[in-house]
Amino acid sequence: MRRVWPLAALLLAGCRFPSATPPASGAIAITGATLIDGTGAAPVPDAVVLIREGRITAAGSKASIPVPADAARVDASGKFLIPGLLDLHVHLGSTGGPGFRAADYTRDRVLKNLNSYLYFGVTAVRSIGTERDEGLAIRNEQRTAAPRTARLFTAGRGFTAPGGHPAQEIGAIARQPKDASDARRQVRELASQQVDAIKIWIDDLGGRAPKVSRGVIEAILEEAGKAKIPVSAHIATLDDTIHFFEFGGSGFLHMVRDTETLPEDFVSALRDRRTVFTPTLIRQELAWYFSEKPERLSDPAVARLVDAATLDAMRKSVAAAKPSPAGRKEFDIAMRNTKRMADGGVPIAVGSDGGSQMDLPGLMTLRECELLVEAGLTPLEAITAATYNGALGLGREQEIGSIAAGKAADLVLLSADPVRDIGNLRKVDRVMLNGTWVNRESLELK
Numbered sequence: 001m002r003r004v005w006p007l008a009a010l011l012l013a014g015c016r017f018p019s020a021t022p023p024a025s026g027a028i029a030i031t032g033a034t035l036i037d038g039t040g041a042a043p044v045p046d047a048v049v050l051i052r053e054g055r056i057t058a059a060g061s062k063a064s065i066p067v068p069a070d071a072a073r074v075d076a077s078g079k080f081l082i083p084g085l086l087d088l089h090v091h092l093g094s095t096g097g098p099g100f101r102a103a104d105y106t107r108d109r110v111l112k113n114l115n116s117y118l119y120f121g122v123t124a125v126r127s128i129g130t131e132r133d134e135g136l137a138i139r140n141e142q143r144t145a146a147p148r149t150a151r152l153f154t155a156g157r158g159f160t161a162p163g164g165h166p167a168q169e170i171g172a173i174a175r176q177p178k179d180a181s182d183a184r185r186q187v188r189e190l191a192s193q194q195v196d197a198i199k200i201w202i203d204d205l206g207g208r209a210p211k212v213s214r215g216v217i218e219a220i221l222e223e224a225g226k227a228k229i230p231v232s233a234h235i236a237t238l239d240d241t242i243h244f245f246e247f248g249g250s251g252f253l254h255m256v257r258d259t260e261t262l263p264e265d266f267v268s269a270l271r272d273r274r275t276v277f278t279p280t281l282i283r284q285e286l287a288w289y290f291s292e293k294p295e296r297l298s299d300p301a302v303a304r305l306v307d308a309a310t311l312d313a314m315r316k317s318v319a320a321a322k323p324s325p326a327g328r329k330e331f332d333i334a335m336r337n338t339k340r341m342a343d344g345g346v347p348i349a350v351g352s353d354g355g356s357q358m359d360l361p362g363l364m365t366l367r368e369c370e371l372l373v374e375a376g377l378t379p380l381e382a383i384t385a386a387t388y389n390g391a392l393g394l395g396r397e398q399e400i401g402s403i404a405a406g407k408a409a410d411l412v413l414l415s416a417d418p419v420r421d422i423g424n425l426r427k428v429d430r431v432m433l434n435g436t437w438v439n440r441e442s443l444e445l446k
């Protein structure tokens, strides 16, 4: 096994986001909130954040930042200001109901999903592996005009083995190259679509499905490296995780769940290369999350997201669910390994797998933040995971994911302190996207 950790960071073709049309009144000043900037720095009470033309121009304590006379002041005293959240693991074009149905994918559904994320304060998502032309078109539109819904980064259609996971659910949407040269050709096709990432599923579902071969994985990584496109893998086992990393993989979805012995040199190499792990614990917890407490389906937030027929189908699915003890065991392993990785300095990001079975867009992003805290991260670390580390995983940390001069003004104002209780991420007061307050109640979500 190769023991060389390739260190060359991928240089992403960094196009800046277009700015919003400048508001007639010039600057916006948000004053009086406790500022949690997304980097893990200590919260700053009684802060001032200035915004102009879609960007943050200054952020810090009231004493250090004079408010310009022409600024429109927003008094946020008693509130908490965080960066817009990022979800690095979503599948658009699905309701998040009892099944992921390929036929549900339409432009309208993709936009409603993006609105759903935005509604809960998730201002950017990475759609990873199941994107079709409609989503790519929306992503392209966002690069030439200010975004009107959550920012979309996309991996297009991802790779698996012929007949491998998740082809059993999504069929030919998953690329199933027959050999390494076919895989290379398909990477070049993705490069021509200027995808933001490439996805590989590396999972044999415990021996129940074919797994993509190492030769194909290495070919994808090499070809993607030439095109400077970062590759993220859905993984399950430590061996596959190490192999993918050694050959240049730059991000992970889900957590190692076949062992709790994580080699120290591997963890420190992940840390040194700033390789982002997106544990997606919620995907495992959803096996029992609703069936254990069906009243969770009565949360008004659920009804905001899905229509009555879908909600009814979800209730039926929950009533029939039989969570397996093996699933619990793997979840516990993933929780403990998440804490181990975090303790080892590996950047942990937030991903929900939103859009997959019972995985409600946006709402489950917030649940994933709670699970990171249940795994042992502090609430402040979980906020960093959902903001700065998410941007790091996208290679966009200079543009989004924190509250600092020069960053896009994607912000969430909360009515209660998320550092005291991560559950307070649910208490969204206002969301700002690209310097414009979002009219949340007018967003079409379902």
Ligand SMILES: [Zn+2]
Binding pocket: 089, 090, 091, 353, 356
């Ligand atoms: Zn997924």
